[in-house]
Amino acid sequence: MDRRDSSRRETPVDRRDVLRAAALAPLAPLVAPGTPPPDWARLRGRLAGTLVLPGDAGYATARRLYNPAYDRVRPGGVAYCESAADVSACLAFARDNRVPVTARSGGHSYAGWSTGKGLVIDLSRMRSVAYDGPRFSGPSQGAAKPDPYSDGRATIGAGAKLIDVYDRLSRHDVSVPAGTCPTVGIGGLTLGGGLGVVSRKHGLTCDALESVRVVTADGRVVACDATRNPGLFWACRGGGGGNFGVAVSFTFRTFETGDATVFFLQWPWSKARAVVRAWQSWAPSAPEELWSSLHLARSAGGLSVELAGTYLGRKSSLDRLLAPLVGRAGRPSSRSARTVSHLEAMKIMGGCSSMPVAECRRIPRTTFSAKSHMAYRTLPEDGIRALVNGVARGGRHMVLMDAMGGAIRRVDPTATAFPHRAALFSVQYYQDGMDRSWLRALHADMSQYFGINAYVNYIDPDLENWRTAYYGPNAARLAEVKATYDPGRLFRLPQGL
Template sequence: MDRRDFLHVAALAPLAAAASRTGTLGVSAPPPNWARLRTQLAGTLVLPGDAGYNTARRLYNPAFDRIRPGGVAYCANAADVSACVTFARTSGVPVTARSGGHSYAGWSTGTGLVIDVSRMSTVTYDGPRSSGPSQGAAKLDPHAGGRATIGAGAKLIDVYDKLARHGVSIPAGSCPTVGIGGLTLGGGIGVVSRKYGLTCDTLESVRVVTADGRVLTCDAARNAGLYWACRGGGGGNFGVAVSFTFRTFEARDVTVFFLHWPWSKAGAVVKAWQSWGPSAPDELWSSLHLARSASGLDAAVVGTYVGGRAALDRLLAPLVAKAGRPSSRSARTVPYLEGMKVMGGCAAMTIDQCRRMPREAFSAKSHMAYGKLPADGIRTLVNRVERGGRHAVLLDAMGGAIGRVGPAATAFPHRAALFSVQYYEEGTDRGWLRSLHSDMSKYFGDHAYVNYIDPELQTWRNAYYGPNAARLAEVKSTYDPDRLFRLPQGI
């Protein structure tokens, strides 16, 4: 705890005492006055029975459509968020923050008040002027330090689109409808992370509404402990983030590529990729996909390369030599924004269509791999994917810039991981997931990614946060001593 955090604790002490008298947790608290909250907001409060309530309460995953919040507040600004936090604290209503609504466990909704920041989606850029177009992007001084300030409710496709107009970007994920808030707070593994780092690695400051209703600016000098926690400590734990300021990089053209092998080569592909992908040059990011779908079984490696096709072909050669010749292969060099659309599965769509990708019912689990799979682990993985159903396993390469940050420098602890592992199952039957996750824990151990949050994970504190868990608990006690912000797997 630094000196600023200590002073903040002292300032909170009288508030905490008053809160205990007035019933922060609902003890002797007055009935919630939803009508009064509505008058305090510049945004919109949607209550049961209001037009639009059924839409307002939905997340990306239809599996959670059964949850009915007491109210959904579409906040227009930080003052709205502060009013909602104060309402929740004084009335004893449970509160949940929502950015993009993609929580794997459905924890961006609840039965109380949902603070939805999706309308706080402005993206602004402050940086060097371009010197003219260059292959679809503005040409910038690579040594100049541009900054992007992004509202916590912005979706990734809008972040990519609006920053591309200035010829810059930030390292982020692939799904176009994910909110920048949740992605950043959990760390932010993305498709150029090996070159530019995690999303949280380029975060210079964040504005957060804390449990006392104040709007705090957090950076390396102000509220430094909370700033640290907001870079990998998970969304929903410490307050409601309302905006982020990031360093940007020049958005150069990228080469996107897809290689597919017959299923008989799946084991060889896994063996070759896990040695090749995490140790490739920083400019090369790749993901290994093993999938069973309606069209059959597929083993594929997809990725991005910050460079041209000829150089990529040379880098792919060692993978192909060890895995065998792919049955299909494609690669093309495109402007950065188009590359992000390709990775997001909406290459042929308009930005507006990317923003409205259809909802999907799914279940998921994860691991973080600190070592390579041995031969029996590869066989187990491939054999389990072969079994009936519609499911997939995605191995995303780490290393590069990710691994050059110390595990305690930010709250994200998995800097030494070789790759992340995502297990997806269509629908809500988690049987295949549970069985495969259990089998693979023998090889991957007790490590998981908080942004792929798993409601069934018993060892979640160590799996998500490792040695950083204790410091995160200190930050929690500093900024939310009465635990207004609660999750089933909350700090």
């Protein structure tokens, strides 16, 4: 629920077959013919954690990602690492045996690239969430502060799921800006930038990052911040996971939480164009405390237009803030809003409202495919028409547009590796199943309006000019960081730097 350049029509089957093969076999074999097989038993003996091999109990579970479409990928081994030392041992094994290696925090890679046919380093046991700082009480969201962050710091293991981050920090009345899906790992989210529900007020996840510990390709555990390994620190703030090393823990500045109001508005499909027109002009410039996501969907129930959002304040102020949108789009057919705790707001946005946290960790896996754009300008009338007509085509799919602006925009595009600071909103094209034909068609239609800009955390195996799409002017500097910290290219993805 979080839920490219394809402007040309796809040429015959062979290109699609190549892309599909890349998605299902992320890393090309490194082992030369005649090389002795890896000594997996030796690796097992070096780990404090658990190594799961084909034939072992638990292998079927160990190789799963969030998307069941990638269940067919069979890693040579999955290492549940307990520490940075375990990660270092895994990288030594991969180097010595020329085994492809992939790191996994939450397993939500849209292209399935958090698994592979070699060694998967699973960080899910490195999920601690520690807070150091004052505990706050009472709402404070309305207070004007030059710096929205508190004096507290949260140190979080790379395998922690977002629902656990929100839950543990809520006990201290603080949080960090992060995403919506409860089972996404904090590691992958941060490394790709980290768009989320409070980004307009508090910035991206990577904007709150103060330091990160990374195990580099040569097995060293290095601390990265503004003064220690600053180039690698810069790259870890939006340069994408799987490129430079294995991040094992993050230290973030936290912000004090208060009440939040979640709201939902729905319109009949006949109003879809009017709603898109009104929303794209209103949402990016709304008060920073107000975030919204516009959904155009076709499902078994038909076509729908819904606005979901979060306001970091109380319901009594929300109507005034929504009035400009409603005045332009027309009166919604249904409307609801309620003020809840910050944790409950994150659960509602994550689709597990009123569930225990343990249930939020077990949301059902979903087979889906997706593409994205980063919108630097609003759609003209013919673009709005193309978008609405595209959603109306047969199938089960959705377009999600998430408001940006605010604190995201105030950061220079080169200050971190995430380049899309000036984007007005992100666009995600989301389709049930793995038939990408609808995605490709609508994405191609919309590329004439949005260009090729895309979000690396919605990684897209179709993209040809992906370096520019994901990283823009920061691609060259990222390549320099790659050459410095992984000169032998141990970490290799199909869209790897």
